[in-house]
Amino acid sequence: MRYLRPLILCAAPVLLGAAGSEPLSESFDVSVPQAPQIVATNGEKAVRYEIHLTNFAATPLAVRGILVTDADTGKTLRSFSRRPLQANLIPLTGAKDDPGAARVTIQPGARAVLYVELTGPVPRRIGHTVDYIAACETCPLRLEIPTIMVNQTAPVTLAPPLAAGPWAAVQSPDWPRGHRRVVYTLDGKARIPGRYAIDWVGLDDAGRTSRGDPDRPAETIGYDAPVLAGADARVAAVRDGMVESASIARNPDHVLGDGSGNYVALDLGQGRYAFYEHLRPGSIAVKVGQRVRRGQAIGALGFSGDTTGPHLHLHVADSLDPLKAEGIPFVIDAYTEIGRYDDIGALGSKPWQSTGPTRKSREWPASNVVVHFR
Numbered sequence: 001m002r003y004l005r006p007l008i009l010c011a012a013p014v015l016l017g018a019a020g021s022e023p024l025s026e027s028f029d030v031s032v033p034q035a036p037q038i039v040a041t042n043g044e045k046a047v048r049y050e051i052h053l054t055n056f057a058a059t060p061l062a063v064r065g066i067l068v069t070d071a072d073t074g075k076t077l078r079s080f081s082r083r084p085l086q087a088n089l090i091p092l093t094g095a096k097d098d099p100g101a102a103r104v105t106i107q108p109g110a111r112a113v114l115y116v117e118l119t120g121p122v123p124r125r126i127g128h129t130v131d132y133i134a135a136c137e138t139c140p141l142r143l144e145i146p147t148i149m150v151n152q153t154a155p156v157t158l159a160p161p162l163a164a165g166p167w168a169a170v171q172s173p174d175w176p177r178g179h180r181r182v183v184y185t186l187d188g189k190a191r192i193p194g195r196y197a198i199d200w201v202g203l204d205d206a207g208r209t210s211r212g213d214p215d216r217p218a219e220t221i222g223y224d225a226p227v228l229a230g231a232d233a234r235v236a237a238v239r240d241g242m243v244e245s246a247s248i249a250r251n252p253d254h255v256l257g258d259g260s261g262n263y264v265a266l267d268l269g270q271g272r273y274a275f276y277e278h279l280r281p282g283s284i285a286v287k288v289g290q291r292v293r294r295g296q297a298i299g300a301l302g303f304s305g306d307t308t309g310p311h312l313h314l315h316v317a318d319s320l321d322p323l324k325a326e327g328i329p330f331v332i333d334a335y336t337e338i339g340r341y342d343d344i345g346a347l348g349s350k351p352w353q354s355t356g357p358t359r360k361s362r363e364w365p366a367s368n369v370v371v372h373f374r
């Protein structure tokens with residue numbers, strides 16, 4: 001079969017508007033991979049989600065501001081400009097803009113991810129307006145993103161994953177390589193399995209994380225602590241037998257897929273799975289298909305996989321794979337918050353800042369709080 005040679009080869013066109021006079025300007029391709037979902041945290045309700053902006057144009061597009069509004073009331077929920085814009089709209093490639101430039105430039109062929117956290121009254125529908133410029137510095141352009149519906153599904157409630165304490169709930173939404181901002185693209189889809197992941201680190205009352213040699217995993221305060229099933233559930237996946245490094249500093253990098261170390265995944269029903277990761281080799285006490293009871297010991301805290309110290313990694317996701325899944329929120333049914341690390345770099349060397357005790361019920365632990373499970 002012969003292909004007909006086109007009479008006109010398309011070149012970069014001058015795009016004209018419907019009236020034929022107003023030039024059109026290219027904007028972004030927009031996607032919202034995971035609908036915002038509501039979770040109670042830090043005494044209020046919060047939603048988190050991401051907006052992906054891809055530049056298919058041949059010239060850079062520079063975002064100057066993004067306004068987030070309640071689509072029902074028009075009320076502003078969040079305004080990203082200048083530093084907050086640069087801190088939360090992250091291009092995957094391209095040089096960073098100078099802070100004084102008050103913009104985020106997305107190069108041709110590049111994508112940027114806006115990481116959004118909203119707190120306070122939860123909207124039913126969310127609107128977004130993106131203010132940007134293209135080739136013309138003095139020609140402001142605006143993109144209205146179609147309204148996004150907030151997923152009203154209540155988060156799953158888990159029993160505490162560990163006993164006693166104190167435990168630091170290590171998580172922060174803005175760490176460049178923290179769970180929240182780590183995107184894995186597998187089987188043709190980019191996902192954030194650790195969107196709500198928490199790393200639980202054992203402490204003593206002075207805030208130390210080690211009883212002796214800080215390089216020895218077994219001398220870490222939380223090491224070998226029983227890990228407890230968060231619900232009556234079926235064991236859906238187990239991986240055991242991955243060895244641990246005897247040195248924390250010399251823990252080697254693992255291949256993609258092995259970073260979770262030894263783990264147990266529990267099927268919580270309704271397409272939700274809880275992942276308990278980095279368990280001590282040989283400690284896993286359950287088998288795939290087995291029913292477990294809420295609070296039952298399923299393994300022990302360890303140092304397997306990619307980790308900078310013994311801890312329990314816990315997240316809930318929508319699929320039975322540590323990486324090929326979207327992270328979804330969960331709450332812990334009851335715990336006592338006793339403090340918080342304002343500077344998580346002090347973990348292990350200094351005590352936390354005392355804030356409590358405050359009894360918490362059905363909340364997702366806030367960033368870097370210190371808790372007791374009693």
Ligand SMILES: [Zn+2]
Nearest residue numbers: 197198199313
């Ligand atoms: Zn983790």
